[in-house]
Amino acid sequence: MIAFRTLLYKEALRFWKVAFQTVGAPVLTSVMYLMIFSQVLADRVKVYDTVRYTDFLIPGLVMMSVLQNAFSNSSSSLIQSKITGNIVFVLLPPISYREFYGAYVIASIMRGIVVGLGVWIASLPFAQVGVTHPLWALAFALLGGAMLGTLGIIAGIWADKFDQLAAFQNFMIMPLTMLSGVFYSIHSLPPFWQGVSHLNPFFFMIDGFRYGFFGVSDVSPWLSLGVVAVALVVFAIVCLEMLRRGYKLRH
């Protein structure tokens, strides 16, 4: 238990010490998205009858920040430790693979939530969106953060070089988040692309999270919850198995 807590503390301290880059920078990016898209699209995009576009956009951006930063935290921590070699400091002690997984995932969720909160606070001058069902919003933030934290561990362990990790991020994580309905409701898409979106677990995370804010969503929040939970379990099993075997960590 002490080992787990210490590893969690170390992972949290790691991003907090460089919060300017790990929290400040992503908050600024999201605020830029918010300013530009809400200015340009507010009068053109119609999503739900009862929700203004700027309001619609904010939960999406918050959740996108949660997801991307959760991924970023575990993946960059692991690849840095692997490349600099200081990964031995966590491989030598009697830390079980479950503790290892738990600590990296929870630290990732923490970073995701901190950045998400930052984005939400920074959005207040633009629009004050209320949270209709806070528990739904929280559940999706936690599960989504956990899933991306898990993917981050998988990617961080798999990648041998920074550019492999960047490829994972640019060709998997970015497209999946961009095509998840952050900037639009998928009902405004042609049927084919609506179908494609339903194969994207990120869509359900964003949609479910948004339900927490407005009480309206593209699909039932229970369906979203189910999809996200199943996806998380699948990735967690893959990740835990990699860690148990010591894949790429213990030759």
Place this chain on the structure above:
Amino acid sequence: MRSGDDGPAIRVQGAVKQYGSLQALAGVDLEIAQGEFFGLLGPNGAGKTTLISALAGLTRLSAGRIAVMGQDVVDDYREARRMLGVVPQELVFDPFFTVREVLRIQSGYFGVKNNEPWISELLENLDLTSKADANMRTLSGGMKRRVLVAQALVHKPPVIVLDEPTAGVDVELRQTLWKFIQKLNAAGHTIVLTTHYLEEAEALCTRIAMLKAGRVIALDTTANILRHVSSHALKVRIAESITLPDALREKLVRDEAGELSFSFERYDDVETLLATLRAAGAILQDVEITKPDLEQAFIGMMSKA
């Protein structure tokens, strides 16, 4: 140092490690007793680091098993790792933290709470007190090395393994380090050391294993290795080359431009050697007696194996 248990500190049985077609360990058997100061020697690529990695659970063996203080490093990895402190060969560090933070965190990984008194003692003994709150990035190579030693010791492991700890460390620093490690050894900790500096192994280790191409080619007390491989040598310089009588020829170990070295076992033999040389017509210009050293032993064994 669990009381009532005097099994070996480290037991390696049939350790094989295969990297593709390369056999980094080709069947190593080794037992290191509790309280020993043990040297693991061998040229680059002999498999020393691989053996240590397997011991520490950083690498998994292709075959064979290893136990630390009776705990299997795979099946009982938690107990085994708690017994073990490893100073890695590579000079690694975490650039996010200060020296003290690093040591607190490492203590936590081993489940040790409130470790401040021991951390302070480590810093003191390793001459790091003034750097306690400095970021790891700002330290010199030698200081980073000492932090690595401190990190390996936060949980007071009964078995301490140092993989070339003095590579690239200046002389003064080496002295500090060895004084401390010897103190730990005197307090009952088992020490395993790999080094390139043979005089270090000679001065510190009570027993030595020599590794070559993944095999143990010699395993004995330091004294025995020195005795067996190279006895004392008598070095003479003679004016003109002569034909050596057979009795001398078989004792000749080196012949370099008029400088001849003969091995001998007892000092009484020196008289006979010199007399035989004179009788053969040699004019002696210089005579010197050299003591055996590990370097000779090492070279001798490596060329034979």
